[in-house]
Amino acid sequence: MTEELVYVDAHETEPEKMDEYVKLLYSYLHHYISEEELRGDVKYCFEKGRVVGAYEGKRLVGAVAGAYTPFFEDFHIAHLAVETSHRKMGIGLELMERVVPEGKSASVHLNVENPSIQRFYEHIGYRPTHIRFRKDPTRS
Numbered sequence: 001m002t003e004e005l006v007y008v009d010a011h012e013t014e015p016e017k018m019d020e021y022v023k024l025l026y027s028y029l030h031h032y033i034s035e036e037e038l039r040g041d042v043k044y045c046f047e048k049g050r051v052v053g054a055y056e057g058k059r060l061v062g063a064v065a066g067a068y069t070p071f072f073e074d075f076h077i078a079h080l081a082v083e084t085s086h087r088k089m090g091i092g093l094e095l096m097e098r099v100v101p102e103g104k105s106a107s108v109h110l111n112v113e114n115p116s117i118q119r120f121y122e123h124i125g126y127r128p129t130h131i132r133f134r135k136d137p138t139r140s
Helices: 015-029 035-048 091-099 115-123
Strands: 005-009 050-056 059-067 075-082 106-108
Touching: 005 091, 015 035, 015 050, 015 059, 015 075, 035 050, 035 059, 035 075, 050 091, 059 091, 075 091
Parallel strands: 075 106
Antiparallel strands: 005 050, 050 059, 059 075
16 A cells, blocks of 8 residues: 555545446455446445445545445445455455444345455454345246
């Protein structure tokens, strides 16, 4: 890391940069979600929730999006990604601390195919509370 990181509350100051956030998030989450679905989630968070970015100079190196939804009682973390070259530097933790409203609880659904993200959330104080099952329409 050569420049100091700057954190931006994008939902308040950078709604025109939504595509930049989608691009970063999708580059790490494409195995788990379609770009169209991700774009819809991020748009919802820009409009009704919170989106925070970590910039090194003009380069977005980390992003998190979350919102209150009718489906969860807690603030829900929709998506989080930090560039591989910038991991283990506290960026993910800082993003999480900035996106969750102060004094509020938060929840997140994790993909079981990504055990490193589960370790990250446990490391920052989250604990498993539910198991979710999914059936694809093509499977009988």
